[in-house]
Amino acid sequence: MGDSDDISQLLGRGEVPPVHEHNASGGSPFLLTCDHYGRLIPRVLGDLGVSESELTRHIAWDIGIAGVAETLSKLLDAHLVAQRYSRLVIDCNRPPHVTSSIPVLSEATTIPGNEGLSREARAARRAQIFEPYHRRIDEVIDRRIAAGQPTVLVSLHSFTPVYAGIARPWHVGTLYHRDQKLPPLLLKSFGAEADLVAGDNEPYAVSDETDYTIPVHGEARGLMNSGIEIRQDLIGESSGQQQWAERLARIFGEIETALRAERMI
Numbered sequence: 001m002g003d004s005d006d007i008s009q010l011l012g013r014g015e016v017p018p019v020h021e022h023n024a025s026g027g028s029p030f031l032l033t034c035d036h037y038g039r040l041i042p043r044v045l046g047d048l049g050v051s052e053s054e055l056t057r058h059i060a061w062d063i064g065i066a067g068v069a070e071t072l073s074k075l076l077d078a079h080l081v082a083q084r085y086s087r088l089v090i091d092c093n094r095p096p097h098v099t100s101s102i103p104v105l106s107e108a109t110t111i112p113g114n115e116g117l118s119r120e121a122r123a124a125r126r127a128q129i130f131e132p133y134h135r136r137i138d139e140v141i142d143r144r145i146a147a148g149q150p151t152v153l154v155s156l157h158s159f160t161p162v163y164a165g166i167a168r169p170w171h172v173g174t175l176y177h178r179d180q181k182l183p184p185l186l187l188k189s190f191g192a193e194a195d196l197v198a199g200d201n202e203p204y205a206v207s208d209e210t211d212y213t214i215p216v217h218g219e220a221r222g223l224m225n226s227g228i229e230i231r232q233d234l235i236g237e238s239s240g241q242q243q244w245a246e247r248l249a250r251i252f253g254e255i256e257t258a259l260r261a262e263r264m265i
């Protein structure tokens with residue numbers, strides 16, 4: 001597929017950059033990230049050999065989370081840093097050395113355009129999509145620390161209601177590993193919502209091998225942090241995205257008050 005020039009020019013003239021930001025001067029202590037915000041594919045990669053119906057499924061992106069993230073960013077006055085290209089091109093929440101970084105199989109779907117990639121082709125995806133996104137998050141955290149602005153990292157995701165034939169009962173999950181401050185506050189708040197089934201590290205837990213944003217930008221930098229996962233059938237439409245953004249804005253507002261009262265931010 002293409003010559004070496006094509007590989008080095010993964011993103012062509014006129015294609016949008018990977019990093020999308022909203023409310024960059026927001027005053028909230030919460031810094032929102034969204035690794036699986038978009039499902040764009042660089043033109044040079046075609047459709048990766050995957051059908052359009054597969055490219056709109058959860059394997060390509062986190063369905064519904066973009067709308068939640070934008071509205072939550074607005075309601076909280078929080079900076080959002082998001083990534084526009086499909087996780088099938090390169091997964092921005094995987095360490096680049098793991099197999100699932102550029103998956104050849106996602107759930108039960110093979111990704112022909114990811115098979116047998118050269119070292120150069122892998123490096124181009126990393127250099128032109130993965131690294132600009134994570135470099136930007138780094139810069140934002142550096143800038144906030146230098147300015148004395150408190151920073152609590154919240155990584156926004158959504159999960160498919162049924163995975164490999166198994167239905168998932170949770171509406172929302174708190175995902176974490178080493179932070180013992182923010183996740184308990186989130187679990188307490190979710191537990192107080194009478195209509196919610198909340199997952200405690202469900203549908204999956206954060207680990208150094210299966211995640212990147214929380215270990216690298218949250219834990220390694222000593223920031224309070226958590227992932228939030230919302231079930232995709234609840235946010236497939238804009239009304240659900242709005243409702244979930246409003247609910248999360250209320251909950252994060254209460255958590256901000258609690259953190260300030262305890263002088264943790």
Ligand SMILES: [Zn+2]
Binds near residue numbers: 035062156157
């Ligand atoms: Zn995700």
